Amino acid sequence: MTHGKRGPVFWLLAAFFTLFVLFLYGPTITILILSFQGPAGQLTFPMNGFSLHWFANLFEPQMVGDFGGALRRSLILGVAVMIVTVVFSFSAGLAFRRRFLGSNLIFYLAIASLIVPSILISLGIGLLFRVLEIDPAWYSSAFGAHLTWTLPFGLLIMFAVFNRFDRRYEEAARDLGATPWQTVRHVIIPIVAPSLIGVGLFGFTLSYDEYARSLYTAGNFNTLPLEIYGMTTNVTTPVLYALGSVTTGLSFLVIAIALVSFTWMRRRRERHGSDAGKAA
16 A cells, blocks of 8 residues: 555545535535524624524514424425335335336336426426316325325335345245245345335435425415425525524434434344344
8 A cells, every 4th residue: 555645636626525515515504503693683694693583483473474384284294205105115116026017117107207397297286186176285286296206216216125135035934934924024124124214214305395396286385395485585584594494403303313213223133133143
């Protein structure tokens, strides 16, 4: 191994990476800092005091917008989309392990929505509901629109997982007398559980942050991304930054929960493996 000086290419790439990180996280850090403005604070630097005033103001009745209702709707919608995405992606992953008539057509139809612009998906679903004389709503038309976004990603992830799945575990379970359901419950699900958590995390975050596919499908009640966009044209206080900090914190909380789940499952599997080795 040589220990020479860093060349100019290294420093060029290091500078590029630094600029990339600043570009990626700089706006978020700026919003976080400005959300702690004092009661007389404005939307720009320099800060006028330091307080939690705008976070408290966020949960009070607003002259413009309904943050509490929009957050509640986005959370419910995100959880519902997450559950359906995980269940259908896992089921489809099991089904597509064997070829069947029309499997290729179904697969390409399922992922075709990734190619179509999101705004056109939203517009098309909204028009369909109006043609059927059904009022678009966040819990119906927006729910379907979000699934056209999350399901293809879930399917692709589970297809990749099952392509690498070692079927000898299933064969061993059947040799020991396990039923098909017992094999799925006690063998397949524990092995692919980390991937299922990833699919769920993907589904929730994609739905929670989705704006374009909610624009024409949410109906009379906004989801959180629509509410934030509406507030940018009407709210001129740091309460908007406080809202951004809260939603960003919630996103990081979901990621933290997923990481804790991964760690717990890995340690649990290692513990069971060591117990089995001692028993043998």
